[in-house]
Structures are given as C-alpha cells and as structure tokens.
Amino acid sequence: MAPYLIYIVFTIGVLAVLLLALGANLPPHAAGMTLTLLGVLGYLAFKAEAARRKLGELRRLQAAYDQLDQQTKLIIRTDLELHRTQEELDRRLASLMSLHQLGRQLEVSLRPDEVYSKLDAAVVSNFGFSKGAIGMCGSLDAIQWCSLIGVSETDAEALKAHLQASGLLKRVLTNPAPQILRAIASLDPAQQRLLDLLQVPGAVIAGILPHSGPAGFLVLGRASAGAATSKADEELVAILTNRLAIAVENSALYEETWASRRELERKVQERTRELAEANAELVRLNKAKSDFVSSVSHELRTPLAAIKGYASLLCSGQFGALAKLQGERIAKIEKHADLLTQLITNLLDIARIESGRVTMERRAIPIEEFLSAVHDVIQPQLQAKRIRYTVDRDGVTALVGDPQHLPRVFINLLSNAIKYTPEKGAIRMGLKREGPSILATVSDTGCGIGPEDLEKLFQEFYRANDPINQQVRGTGLGLALVKRIVEAHQGRVAVASERGKGSTFSVTLPAE
DSSP states (O other): OOHHHHHHHHHHHHHHHHHHHHTTTSOHHHHHHHHHHHHHHHHHHHHHHHHHHHHHHHHHHHHHHHHHHHHHHHHHHHHHHHHHHHHHHHHHHHHHHHHHHHHHHHHTOOSHHHHHTTOOHHHHHHTTOSEEEEEEEEETTEEEEEEEESOOHHHHHHHHHHHHHHSHHHHHHHSOSOEEEEOOTTSOHHHHHHHHHHTOSEEEEEEEOOSSSOEEEEEEEEOOSSSOOOHHHHHHHHHHHHHHHHHHHHHHHHHHHHHHHHHHHHHHHHHHHHHHHHHHHHHHHHHHHHHHHHHHHHHHHHHHHHHHHHHHHHHHTTTOOOOHHHHHHHHHHHHHHHHHHHHHHHHHHHHHHHHTOOOOOOEEEEHHHHHHHHHHHHHHHHHHHTOEEEEEOTTOOEEEEOTTTHHHHHHHHHHHHHHTSOTTOEEEEEEEEETTEEEEEEEEOSOOOOHHHHTTTTSTTOOOOOHHHHTSOOOSOHHHHHHHHHHHTTOEEEEEEOTTSOEEEEEEEEOO
C-alpha cells in the first residue's frame, strides 16, 4: 500500500477513536460532519489507490509501446537493408548474366575493333551505370571511339582531348587496373575534370592491355549520387576488361593466322603454278628427249649394223686370210658393236615405252616356256662364274604379260645378279601367288647396295659410286628399262639390300 494511503487510513482511524471518546460531549451536527468527513476521506483514499493502479498500468503500456516502437524501427531498418542487398544482388546477377552473354558475343568477334564495339547500353545498364565509353588506342596520340553510351559526340571529343592532354590516358594504360573516381575535395584535378565532362558524381576508369592487338580503355559513369561505386563494381569491371583483352588477343591472333593463311595460300598457288609450268616444261623436254633418243637410236642402228656386218665378213675370211692379231682386233670391233647395239636398243625401248608408242601384249605365258627362255640367255654367264641357280615356282603355272618384253625384265635382273655375285655364289628366283597378284623375287649373295643408292637405282644412266661397281661393265639402263616394262604391265618393282649381304629385287604383276 502507498505511504499516503496508509497516512489517510491512520488519520481516519484516529478521528474515529476521538469521535468515540468524545461522542457524548459533541453536538449531534458535529458528529454527523465528522462521519461525513470520514466517509469522504475513505472515498478519496480508494480513488487515489485506483488512480495509482491506472498510472502504473499506463507506465507499463508506455514501456511496451516504446519497446514495440524500437522493434518496429529495427525491422524497418533491416527490411531496408535487405531490400538494398536484394537490389545489389539482382544488379550483380544481371552483371554476371551480361558478362556471360558478352563473352559469347566476343567469341565470334574476328577483329579488334569489332570486339571493342560490343559494349552496348544493355551491358552498361546491367552493370548499374548510366554512361559508358570505350576506345581503342593504336597509340597515345590515336584514340578511336568504338562505343559511346549516354555520351554525345561533342562530349566524347572533349573527353578524348582531356585524356591525351592531362596524361590520364598514359596513366591508365600504364596501370590498367580499374580506378574508382568520386567527386570529393581530395580528387585529382584531371580525374575531377573527367567527372565533369561525363556529368556524373562517380565513375570507374580502366585500361585494356592485350598481349597482342591494339590496347584500349573503358570509362563507366553513374549519374545517381545515392548509388555509390563500390569495390564490387571495381571487381566486375576488372572481369569485363580482362574478357575484352582476351577477346582482342584472340581476334588479333585469328587475324594474324588468317593473314598468314592467305599469304600461304597465295604462295602455294604461286608455287603450284610455277610447278605446273615447270612440269609442263619437263614433259615437253622429256618428250623432246624421247623423240631425240628415238631418232638418234634409230639412225645409229643402220651404221652399226653395217659395221657389224663388215666385221663379220672380215672375220669369215671372205676378203682374204687375216693375221692372228688382225682377227683379234676385228673380233673386239664386233663385240663392242654388239654392246653398242644393245645400248641403242635399250634407249630406243625406253623412249618408245615413255612415249606410249609400245603397247604391251597381255596374255598368259606358261611358266615352263617363260623360265626356259630366260635360262637359255643367262646359262653361259652362270657357267662362267659357276654360280648355283635355283627356281621356286610355288605352284605358279603362268605369268600374264608380253612374251617379248616381260622376259627381258628377269633377264636384266638375273644378269645384274650374276655380275655382282662372286664365283660359286648363289642366285634364287622365287614365284608365288599373293591374292590378285604374282610376286616374283630375284635374290643373290653379291656385294649388296648401300642405302644412299637405293632410291636412285632405277634412274637412267645411274650407277652406284662403289669400287666393286666400277669394276663391272654397264650402262645404267638395265634397271631403268625393267621399271618401265613392269609399270607398263601395271606392276611394281622394288629392291631390298644391305651392303655385303646381297640384294633382293621384287616384281609384282597382275595375275589375270
């Protein structure tokens, strides 16, 4: 109970006691007034208690209201912060989406100026800026605006002049990292002038420095003073400039590769034309050579036949008896005339085959007939050097080809094998069926051929530069004639050899 209420009750109690003690001595109206006073005091006491209780309840309500008000203000502040955070996240998401779309567009950009022109209003807006400008710099004195968003041509020219005159462009290209500019008292005058030209309170400026291709720079301005440029904006701009730099490098490399390819194609076409002209000239010269060889060979055969005929007549004694030395000399004349006739015949055959004037007959030649014709020619040479000669037919019964020219292939191969095989050596001729072809091989145990001579072995007049080879008489036309005849039969000829271990010549011919 409150102190004043206790005091009032105590007073009423005292008055009541006094009234009872003096009740007999007081007049009736005094006693009534006293009782009325006691009643009034009691009523006031109860009203005071009720007022006190209401005041306490009011204070509790005020405290609860103050607490609710504080909580409401906190909720509102939190909601505003969440709203700003959501807006910032939405803007960042839009920036990242814009970066992704821009990256896809940059992938198909083939020229540096096309890369720099990809900055459009959507990209600037998604990054939360209202103005943007991107320029390409061939040098510090040459700026080419590739894209202007929210910046007029007049302002752009003034901005270009300021960047060059103030040295700000050089600083940006020296340090390309994004720089945040805000209109504050401590801002560099050149940067403040940049903000004034853009008419914005804040901006970001960054350089674009690719490893190859023209450099550039980017300026983004934000007109709203309430949206301050943050560190996150700096990071997003850094990502943007890096993507642009990579795209410029790729486009420059593509442009360089394309130019190199065009130059290479031009050179290839030029060389192809030169080779075609040279090939045509070679064909013409080869035909002229073949015609000349054919004509000369034909003209030489007649006098050689006369020389050989007269030598034979002299050797026969029809013009009188000859001394021994005279007979030996005329025999040598006849022998060398035969060699020269063989050389001319080979030259004439090569020229005719190359010019297409010789048509190879295609018919089946029984293998017995074929081997017998070859053996009859090489038999004297085999006996002279006592060389062992074997043939492995492996079931082959016939060869398909020209009966006149095909035996010459193996006569030449076997004659060469005999020349380079030492006495009492061995030569083997093998035949076998391989699918649609017949493979014929001639192997010997001779001196072999060095690897440096294998590729040139079938060229006309080529002879290996080997001491053993120099001791053997030859013209270098035998293997060239072999190659021409085999190819005229739609076949192939090859050789495998190792010095000191003999050689193997392989001839592949159609079986049908």
